[in-house]
Amino acid sequence: MDVIFGRNKKEQLEPVRAQVTGRIPSWLQGTLLRNGPGMHTVGETRYNHWFDGLALLHSFTIRDGEVYYRSKYLRSDTYNANTKANRIVVSEFGTMAHPDPCKNIFSKAFSYLSHTIPDFTDNCLINIMKCGEDFYATTETNYIRKINPQTLETLEKVDYRNYVAVNLATSHPHYDAAGNVLNMGTSIMDKGKTKYVIFKIPATVPEDAKGKNPLKHTEVFGSITSRSLLSPSYYHSFGVTENYIVFLEQPFKLDVLKMSTAYIRGVNWASCLAFHREDQTYIHIVDQRTGKPVPTQFYTDPVVVFHHVNAYEEDGCLVFDVIAYEDGSLYQLFHLANLNQDFEENSRLTSVPTLRRFAVPLDVDKNAEVGSNVVKLASTTARALKEKDDRVYCQPELLYEGLELPRINYAHNGKPYRYVFAAEVHWSPIPTKILKYDVLTKSSLKWGQEHCWPAEPLFVPMPGAKDEDDGIILSAIVSTSPQKLPFLLVLDAKSFTELARATIDAEVHLDLHGLFIPDADGDAREQAPSQEQPDRVPDCQVAPRT
């Protein structure tokens, strides 16, 4: 297991041509760009958690049936400082570094409570965001790093705080039909308030003397006050529909006071996160048109959700699907000490991730009887029970057990949809198969092979697609067997059968998330919908040399 998790991966700076077997559809032209942790030790020092690893960007460029692979570490300030010192000097989620160059902030920490938020890492290892014509590597702190999607070079370090008052922001932004970015972040103790802030970064902006910078035009269009000033909820993603935002204020919380003293106590950020099983999960629905939350207080049982799958409006209700856990044990399991040879025994999730469908009425009938179900949808058994004082208790419908890293055909984001593509995850947090789940027929199709560990399956629609599943699935597969080289798997999304695989004679790491950048303009609305690339860097038009 160390092969996959613990060992540092070598970067592949020169594009290497893959050995393709089968046939890659000729319409599939573009770059699959992904992110994830690749370096787990620096000098003699070792990170504690898999989510601490230094960001390794990699790309699979598909052109005329050929695939070219390359990878490069994100040259974050964190990477550079660690490399220079030849040890870990910047703290990450599960590792507190001593001394941390960011520690100077702590001298201020005790003079004003509002200064207790430490400076965080710019090791943006989780996802890639398209913002206007720019691409950024993202994590959950206030920093994002601009990158060149073709060469994988690291560009500017951007501090969200220069544009919007957030200390943390999700690495799972949404995109509307015009390509504008919608994201959420947490503003901790700003002017005496802790809030969850919803903001929009426009896709197209006027050019100024320094060129185009969509971030300068960031606009806050709504916020939700945190139930607690000093312990905001942790969240990894949120949902959107055509008119609403869905936000779960879950009882998995960051303890800000613990965070402010973590450095002097020598404990990591992860230890400042706790699941409160006695608490509830609040469901906030914000109207995008007014920026105002729907006044009814919706809540459900304590759950931990990392990934929202999709959300949509149906007959006066808002329906949303999430992958939910009964506790926060997922983060526990990714401690590198658990990801060793005895992995199968050490790493049993105490709660299986399940796909759950919630339905909340957008307008609750004031006269509805206490105890009655105010959701009247034929399409789901999810219920919402009216209580006293305008409260509504939501009971989800359990759709599927054992899946994570969900993706959909993004053209259906915020709209009714049928298919979830995901990795199969049961009691072990590491996926062994990928699956297609049909929320309508509740049936599934799977792909898996011995010793193969698939990454998040990403859907790319085919030109002129009619059905939701007209397209292909891309997933990078790494292997625990030294005899088996990694490969990019290409599946037909309809039948879930293999169309091709591109075997790569280089190290490939198990990653987290990413996106597909189609080469040509087109109707492919994958993740970032407006994929016109007016000023692509020149080398992207030609196949990379091997």
Ligand SMILES: CC1=C(/C=C/C(C)=C/C=C/C(C)=C/C=O)C(C)(C)CCC1
């Ligand atoms: C550094 C840092 C953080 C980093 C969190 C990370 C890196 C989370 C990764 C989550 C993933 C990959 C989830 C997958 O489902 C916090 C806790 C936000 C705040 C404190 C500083």
Ligand SMILES: [Fe+2]
């Ligand atoms: Fe994620």
